[in-house]
Amino acid sequence: MRKFHLVDFAAHYQKGFRNHVVPVTDVPALVENFDHYGCYATYFFFSDEVLSYMSAQAKYSSPSISGYEGKVWAPFFPIDLDHQELTPALEAARLLSSIFIERWSIDPNALQVYFSGAKGFHLMLDTRLFGKLLPSKSLPLIFDAMRRHLAQELPQPLRETLDLTIKDRVRLLRLPNTVHEKSKLNKVILTLDELRRMTVEKVRAHARSRRALALTDETGFVSRVAVGENREAARFYQHIRRQVKTITRKPFAYRFHRPVDLARIEFPCAGAQAIWQSHIEPGQRNNCAIRLASELRLLGLSADETREKLLEWNERNDIELPLEELNAVVRSAYQHRFPYRFSCRDEILRRFCPLPDDESCEKHVQSSRP
Numbered sequence: 001m002r003k004f005h006l007v008d009f010a011a012h013y014q015k016g017f018r019n020h021v022v023p024v025t026d027v028p029a030l031v032e033n034f035d036h037y038g039c040y041a042t043y044f045f046f047s048d049e050v051l052s053y054m055s056a057q058a059k060y061s062s063p064s065i066s067g068y069e070g071k072v073w074a075p076f077f078p079i080d081l082d083h084q085e086l087t088p089a090l091e092a093a094r095l096l097s098s099i100f101i102e103r104w105s106i107d108p109n110a111l112q113v114y115f116s117g118a119k120g121f122h123l124m125l126d127t128r129l130f131g132k133l134l135p136s137k138s139l140p141l142i143f144d145a146m147r148r149h150l151a152q153e154l155p156q157p158l159r160e161t162l163d164l165t166i167k168d169r170v171r172l173l174r175l176p177n178t179v180h181e182k183s184k185l186n187k188v189i190l191t192l193d194e195l196r197r198m199t200v201e202k203v204r205a206h207a208r209s210r211r212a213l214a215l216t217d218e219t220g221f222v223s224r225v226a227v228g229e230n231r232e233a234a235r236f237y238q239h240i241r242r243q244v245k246t247i248t249r250k251p252f253a254y255r256f257h258r259p260v261d262l263a264r265i266e267f268p269c270a271g272a273q274a275i276w277q278s279h280i281e282p283g284q285r286n287n288c289a290i291r292l293a294s295e296l297r298l299l300g301l302s303a304d305e306t307r308e309k310l311l312e313w314n315e316r317n318d319i320e321l322p323l324e325e326l327n328a329v330v331r332s333a334y335q336h337r338f339p340y341r342f343s344c345r346d347e348i349l350r351r352f353c354p355l356p357d358d359e360s361c362e363k364h365v366q367s368s369r370p
Contacts, residue, residue, distance in 0.1 A: 004045040004073035004135050007221075008065050010172055012038025012181055018172065019064050021050060028218040031175060036210070038181045040172035041219065044072035044140065065170050072169045073135040075221050076112070077127055077143055079150065080163035080173075082120035086200045092154055092161040093121040094195060099153055100125065101192065104232035109215055109225045113195050115203050117180030117187040120161070121195075122173070124220065128227040130237035138244055140169045145240045176220040177210040186210055189220075256300030265309065267295050268365045269342075271349030278352065279317045286329065287348050289314075289321060293333035294340050303334045 009027055010018035011034040022030070024045065031039045049070045054063040079096065083089040097113060100106050100123075110126035127133040136142075144167035151162045166173070174180070174187050185207035190198070198206075215225050259265060267273045272295045275288045289310060296306040307330045314321050333339070342349055344361060355361050 003047045004071075006046040006048070006050060007041040007044075008046075008170060008172070010040040016062070019054070019062070019066075021046065021054065021065060024219055024221055027175070031178060031218065036178045036186075039175045039178040041175055041221070042170055043076065043078050043173045043221070044074050044169045044171070045221075046070070046072060047135070068170060069137065071135040071137050072139050073133065074127055074139060074143070075223065076124040077130075077146065078166065078173055079123040079125070079147060080116075080120060080166050081123070081161045082116070082163050083161045084119055086119055086203075088158055089120045089161045090195075090200060090203070092158040093123060095154060095158070096123055096150060097192060097195060099150075100233075104230060104236075106230045106233060107227055108192060110227045110230070111192070112216065112220060113190045113192065114176060114220070115185075115188050115190060115207050116174060117178075117185045117207055118183045120163075121190075122187075125233070126223055126227045128223075129230040129233035131229045131234040133237075138241075138248060140167055141244050141248065142237070142241050143167065145244055146237070149236075149240060176213060176218070189213055256298065258300030262301070262305065262309070265296075265299070267299070269295060269344070269349060269353075270355050270361065270364050271344075271346075271351075271353035274352040274354055275349075276313060277317075280319050282320075284348070285319055285321050286325060288352075289319075289326065289329045290332060291342050291346070291349060293329050294342060297333055297339040298341060303330055306330055306333065 005023050005025075006021050007024050007027065008018055009020045009022050009030050011030070013034055014020060018040075024041070027041055046068075047070070050065060050068055053068050053070065054065060057064050081089040081092045081096075093113065097111060100111055101108060106125075106129055110129050112124040114122040114124070116122055133139075144164065147162060147164055147167075151159045151164070154162065176187050176189060179186055185204060186209065188207045188211045190203070190206070194206075213220060216223050265276065267276060272291060275292055280288045292313065293306050293310060296309055301309065307326065310326050310330065313319065314326060344350070344353075344358075353361070355364060
């Protein structure tokens with residue numbers, strides 16, 4: 001994703017710590033500049049849109065990435081496992097990696113495992129496993145939901161090791177081969193075999209020095225190997241994506257073409273317009289009134305405004321519907337969340353419609369729109 005190539009770089013000794021948005025290709029040199037000490041980057045990648053956002057923020061304060069809500073993309077899906085005693089985090093890392101390798105049958109080159117340098121492990125799944133991962137505003141929510149589902153795969157005592165706070169789009173992740181400020185150990189890569197057999201003491205011993213990255217660049221974010229889609233991983237991702245889409249779907253909203261002047265009502269439906277201008281005999285008054293009420297609601301009028309217009313129609317055309325019946329008609333027209341539209345095939349509207357055919361009806365509808 002060439003458009004999404006920017007990350008926010010942060011370092012312990014960098015002025016202001018963060019809000020230093022750069023191409024990911026610049027990060028290795030920056031890590032060298034800060035002597036591999038306390039260096040981080042966002043695991044979500046941004047397009048140039050983030051620079052415009054920060055520029056706009058600078059009008060009121062220092063440029064900041066905080067609060068950015070635009071589209072993001074990610075080359076890896078990170079899972080952060082932490083525990084003060086480290087051993088539970090190690091057990092959780094082994095179990096999850098086993099699920100990916102044995103149950104999902106993923107390419108081992110698509111899973112990077114790191115000791116974080118302090119009290120946990122980072123599992124990084126190449127997002128190419130999930131199929132074509134497009135930039136999205138929803139990606140942080142999808143990743144968060146994926147972690148929550150994976151947590152259920154762990155035994156109850158180990159579920160608390162999975163860090164569920166790394167869900168926002170500007171979250172930093174410690175970079176490989178950089179020193180943890182408190183432990184003075186490096187974040188280092190581990191092979192799957194080392195993860196399976198090493199003790200906690202051995203892991204910490206390996207983290208006293210840097211370890212070369214064979215499958216990615218120095219950032220750990222740019223893969224150097226080919227990785228294809230995995231059926232189980234793609235199925236899992238699409239399942240979570242559909243769930244998130246359902247939860248976050250915006251409610252449908254009608255777009256009303258409200259009349260500029262309520263004193264001059266013109267309906268898109270010629271039949272309704274004829275009813276609006278006609279005297280209605282008993283036996284059809286309520287049926288005509290509900291159709292007018294529905295059309296008025298579709299024009300964007302409130303219930304009170306529709307009541308006033310029906311009272312006007314009732315008086316002007318000597319309809320003589322009692323007030324309580326008009327009120328009942330308005331309540332019926334507005335009782336549901338969405339307005340009801342009577343079609344051109346409605347028997348009563350067709351009876352009043354003066355137009356000869358469907359083509360004339362279409363022309364009338366077009367001419368009535370503002």
